[in-house]
Amino acid sequence: MISPTRSLPRPVPMKPSIPTRLFLAVLSACAVVLAVNGVAERFSFERVFLQYLNEQGMQRMQQLATVVAGEYRSHGSWDFMRADPDEWFWNRILPQLVEHVSPPGTTAVPAGHASSRPEAPAMGASTTRGADTPTAGGTDAPMTKGMDAPAADVASASTKGAEDVPAAGGTKASAAGVTKAPAVEATDAPATGGPYGPEDAPEPPLSDLAGVMLRMALMDTQGRLLMGNPAAATPRGVRLPVRVDGQTVGWLSMLPLEKAVERSDVRFYEAQQRARWLNIAASIAVAALLAWLLSRALLSRLKVLAGGIRRLARGDYDSRLPAGSDDELGRLRDDVNHLAQVLERTEESRRDFMADISHELRTPLAVLRAELEAMQDGIRPLTPEGLQAVQGPVQQLGKLVEDLHELSMAQAEVSYQHEPLDVGVVLAQALAGMASRLADAGLQLHQVLPASPLPVLGEARRLEQVFVNLLENAARYTDAGGQVRVVARTVSGRQVEIVVEDSAPGVPADRRVRLFERFYRVDSSRARARGGSGLGLAICQHIVQAHRGTITADDSPLGGLRITVTLPLQP
Numbered sequence: 330m331i332s333p334t335r336s337l338p339r340p341v342p343m344k345p346s347i348p349t350r351l352f353l354a355v356l357s358a359c360a361v362v363l364a365v366n367g368v369a370e371r372f373s374f375e376r377v378f379l380q381y382l383n384e385q386g387m388q389r390m391q392q393l394a395t396v397v398a399g400e401y402r403s404h405g406s407w408d409f410m411r412a413d414p415d416e417w418f419w420n421r422i423l424p425q426l427v428e429h430v431s432p433p434g435t436t437a438v439p440a441g442h443a444s445s446r447p448e449a450p451a452m453g454a455s456t457t458r459g460a461d462t463p464t465a466g467g468t469d470a471p472m473t474k475g476m477d478a479p480a481a482d483v484a485s486a487s488t489k490g491a492e493d494v495p496a497a498g499g500t501k502a503s504a505a506g507v508t509k510a511p512a513v514e515a516t517d518a519p520a521t522g523g524p525y526g527p528e529d530a531p532e533p534p535l536s537d538l539a540g541v542m543l544r545m546a547l548m549d550t551q552g553r554l555l556m557g558n559p560a561a562a563t564p565r566g567v568r569l570p571v572r573v574d575g576q577t578v579g580w581l582s583m584l585p586l587e588k589a590v591e592r593s594d595v596r597f598y599e600a601q602q603r604a605r606w607l608n609i610a611a612s613i614a615v616a617a618l619l620a621w622l623l624s625r626a627l628l629s630r631l632k633v634l635a636g637g638i639r640r641l642a643r644g645d646y647d648s649r650l651p652a653g654s655d656d657e658l659g660r661l662r663d664d665v666n667h668l669a670q671v672l673e674r675t676e677e678s679r680r681d682f683m684a685d686i687s688h689e690l691r692t693p694l695a696v697l698r699a700e701l702e703a704m705q706d707g708i709r710p711l712t713p714e715g716l717q718a719v720q721g722p723v724q725q726l727g728k729l730v731e732d733l734h735e736l737s738m739a740q741a742e743v744s745y746q747h748e749p750l751d752v753g754v755v756l757a758q759a760l761a762g763m764a765s766r767l768a769d770a771g772l773q774l775h776q777v778l779p780a781s782p783l784p785v786l787g788e789a790r791r792l793e794q795v796f797v798n799l800l801e802n803a804a805r806y807t808d809a810g811g812q813v814r815v816v817a818r819t820v821s822g823r824q825v826e827i828v829v830e831d832s833a834p835g836v837p838a839d840r841r842v843r844l845f846e847r848f849y850r851v852d853s854s855r856a857r858a859r860g861g862s863g864l865g866l867a868i869c870q871h872i873v874q875a876h877r878g879t880i881t882a883d884d885s886p887l888g889g890l891r892i893t894v895t896l897p898l899q900p
Contacts, residue, residue, distance in 0.1 A: 386585075637669070775813070830892070836882070
């Protein structure tokens, strides 16, 4: 018969480790922040860069207004412009404009530009109202030769909020998005410097002036086009009055840019974009490196912790983790070391407990077995006296089992039922129950109890067990004719102190520190003969600690042992 195939458990998919998730989280956060910052910086740069270009254009337009105002003053009207705008621009306006924006001592116009006028279409295609005006995307605008940026690249501007001026066709026009230019008066002295300083300013290239002129138009006071780009004479242009002796004699208009159109501006913008994304890529690479180093450092520390915990799981309780930094992982390392110490002490206590139990059981069992074998072999007759000899070891075993049970119950703190009580009343009940036992041992009892209550939070049965054990030890180990004194009082209004002390014999100091250990006896043979199991004080210590108190042993002024129990006073 073929047994059915046993299905194997499906493998659980392994999740990424904590260092891996930390690496991905840090890297993702840095990448998102850098990407958002890069996009925001791009839009901010575009806005500021276009604002800068438009401000440069406004400065050129102000310089041109100064030149054309001077020409108007010389001729007294615009008739000379209407006759031949192309000739006027190349041989009169452009040389003066270059001179205005050039530093002193430099050549005003590059060689070849002032000596001969290149073949170019007329600067004004129409000087009459109603002439065809191309749109921002049109190509019909007459341009000066050498102005290589088409009018199609010049974007339209909003007309809200600018100064109302007459436009081509007799209507009023305005423009927004560019700062309104101030009026320029004609002066006798030529302007110098332009946007540059007079000492270190470079000579502006002719293409720069031509590119700006491509977006400009000159109109008379009626808004009729005299020279320039007809699209700039529409309401989309930003206008600047040309004034002579305080009177407006014409208008200069310029189309604001919405994107870079000059080759040099475009190259500069693209270079900035490349540099920005390269910086972002480099920043992400650095963030990835730092995240990787951080995850590796975290992983190495986690491996050390995991190794220590695995050693504890194997039972190697004496192993300790090395000291390190004082952070969360450092505190976890300290907790693991503390756990190792507790486990080590617990293991030692377990071994000692097993050894003590076997030792305590061995003696009465050996006596019991010897007595029974003697009766079985006929060496000792089966008489009441013989049975009495057997009963002693049996009672000793019963007392040991009972004390072990009490010790286990005392260690189980969860079994306590704490409630408000008067510990003075509990102590008085224990003294009343042990009075006859102390009298039979030949001891005098002196007790000092306060009249006022001693409120504590605890379990009356457990606390009474503590007092009974202490009085039983005094009755068992104090020499006959001695005395036992019990005092209860409050200390600093916050604690209750109960002292049980007896007369000789005392306990040496080197042995007194071990009185609360399980199965410890100052004199083993003598204590065993008196019925002591060595668990009484250990039981008392566990009960007192479960009540958040302390128990200590000292020398008594009476010559014997002094046990002090301190419990927190209930407010």
